[in-house]
Amino acid sequence: MSEQTVGFVGLGNMGAVLAANLVHAGHPLVSHDALGPARSPEGSVYVPSVAEVARRAEVVVLSLPDGTVSEKVARELLAADESRVRYVVDTSTVGVPAARSIADLLAEEGIGHVDAPVSGGVAGARARTLTVMYAGTDEACSRVEGVLAGLSDRRRRVGERPGMAQALKLANNFLAATALAATSEAVAFGLSVGLDMATMLDVLNGSSGRSAATDDKFPRHVLTGRYAAGFTNSLMAKDVRLYLDAIVDQGGPVSVGQVAAAVWEDFAAAEPGADFTRIFPFTAGS
Ligand code: NAD
Numbered sequence: 001m002s003e004q005t006v007g008f009v010g011l012g013n014m015g016a017v018l019a020a021n022l023v024h025a026g027h028p029l030v031s032h033d034a035l036g037p038a039r040s041p042e043g044s045v046y047v048p049s050v051a052e053v054a055r056r057a058e059v060v061v062l063s064l065p066d067g068t069v070s071e072k073v074a075r076e077l078l079a080a081d082e083s084r085v086r087y088v089v090d091t092s093t094v095g096v097p098a099a100r101s102i103a104d105l106l107a108e109e110g111i112g113h114v115d116a117p118v119s120g121g122v123a124g125a126r127a128r129t130l131t132v133m134y135a136g137t138d139e140a141c142s143r144v145e146g147v148l149a150g151l152s153d154r155r156r157r158v159g160e161r162p163g164m165a166q167a168l169k170l171a172n173n174f175l176a177a178t179a180l181a182a183t184s185e186a187v188a189f190g191l192s193v194g195l196d197m198a199t200m201l202d203v204l205n206g207s208s209g210r211s212a213a214t215d216d217k218f219p220r221h222v223l224t225g226r227y228a229a230g231f232t233n234s235l236m237a238k239d240v241r242l243y244l245d246a247i248v249d250q251g252g253p254v255s256v257g258q259v260a261a262a263v264w265e266d267f268a269a270a271e272p273g274a275d276f277t278r279i280f281p282f283t284a285g286s
């Protein structure tokens with residue numbers, strides 16, 4: 001059990017579950033979301049502003065939509081009177097340059113930053129199998145270790161500099177996004193020649209076309225018609241765009257990335273905010 005109060009900002013699909021995990025792990029928690037207390041986990045104290053989080057917590061965890069919002073909240077933490085904040089753990093997917101600039105901004109006031117994006121979905125967060133990949137200085141990483149352990153049982157430090165974990169997260173989401181888009185086209189093709197979706201998935205999962213799309217997203221959300229993975233197409237389009245921007249900055253290969261980014265941007269523009277597994281009906285035209 002920990003006695004030190006942890007702050008949490010951003011109680012959306014992912015943040016609400018991560019915040020609840022911290023409470024269950026024994027961390028006293030103060031939470032805040034721009035939309036109010038509706039998703040504040042039982043056992044936490046909801047506070048009405050980011051400044052109030054800063055006054056009460058030494059370590060603040062963020063789960064926010066993108067780098068612009070993370071930077072805005074970081075500035076609010078910095079501007080708070082009587083702030084106790086020493087470390088910020090950002091679990092949001094913000095991209096490489098944003099992670100670096102937010103870390104620099106916080107460092108000016110002596111606040112440590114741990115770049116800690118997550119992968120494994122809302123279901124994985126609930127099951128504590130979510131991967132928390134993180135990067136930061138030895139000092140910052142060791143000081144927030146207990147908080148990271150509260151978030152999930154699966155954690156891996158991937159580097160010392162903020163942005164390194166973002167790079168790995170973007171590579172992961174590029175692969176996940178591409179596999180889901182490609183599987184949607186492949187399954188639509190199979191259906192068009194009279195194959196059955198369940199049979200296709202069964203065979204693909206014992207064959208070389210297997211991926212998280214075929215063994216998780218399709219069986220759980222497409223085949224069942226649930227379409228409730230808890231991750232929006234807008235966030236996935238953001239991630240693939242951030243990946244592509246980062247690759248362009250690095251001078252790396254972009255051919256598949258450009259196609260994947262265009263597919264996800266088209267889907268997000270056509271059905272903004274839809275669950276990302278709905279890419280199948282979007283692709284199949286059904
Ligand atoms: P979400 O849109 O459901 O939640 C974001 C929350 O942030 C909302 O509740 C919103 O009200 C709040 N917010 C926005 N601006 C704010 C502000 N200025 N101050 C306080 N609160 C503010 O998004 P999500 O699905 O929970 O994802 C959060 C982050 O985690 C994103 O960066 C996403 O890419 C990443 N992520 C999500 C998943 C997933 O499965 N949902 C998986 C991996 C990574």
